Amino acid sequence: MIIDTHTHVVSSDRNAHPLHPDASGWSLEVSNNVADLIKEMDSAGVECATLVQPNGTYGLDNSYQCDSALQYAPRTVAVGILDPAASDAADQLSYWTNERGMWGVRLQSQAEPDDPRCDALWDRAESLGVPISIGGGGTADRVDRMRNIGGRHPNVLFAPDHFAGWSGSQDKPGMTTALEELARLPNAHLRYSSTSLGPYAGLTDDEKDLFRRVIEAFSPRRMMWGTNFPSSREGGFIGQVQLGQTALPWLSAEDLDWMMGGAAATFWPMLQAP
């Protein structure tokens, strides 16, 4: 089963679903109604998806991802965004999970990932049994801080988004070592997307070796692919799916199956093909 763990839905009805006043970037110009995404998934052979609240679109109002995911459950599940350092973060997680059907939270904050103010949300994630994604990254220090908090909460499954920002990092060897250390935590997984697969072909051979080391550290069973559609949209949705299937030609068919669905099914066991 193919599971795209990084899609974004953005309603074309801007009156019913207004963008946040600070919205920026692609979602000012591009929409992706959930019904359109489902059609694209059917054409591309993608059975299931997580609808991930995009950065810079609806702020912390996760309504459109949640309502959309419920409409197509159990093919889809919503992953919202919360600020883990907010004083009500744990209660917000309970609200969105219990009242709105969200199943997983993406952490975006000005605070460092291991800021002690974030622990209450992680505790609540454990009691609710929901997985955590972490945005940001991009430096070895931030990955180390993700390891600190993930280590404090060994019963919470968690995964940095977008290959933890490895592709944009100026210090890929340092990031690689930090991710290898992170992978020592049994509850640590890693999500990767077109933001890494697109640039992969332009890496040097040494950088490609580092990329491969990260995957080997987590093993394909803890790597979760996503398109990042429609932020990443060259070739349309199907082009992004084909990128996922072909960008890393050295993967075995079995490893690719784990990365394009098998691992995600352990994070979101409620997902079911139509």
Ligand SMILES: N/C(C(=O)O)=C(/C=C\C=O)C(=O)O
């Ligand atoms: N908007 C997102 C997202 O994942 O929410 C993007 C990816 C990287 C940002 O951190 C994007 O716009 O490409």
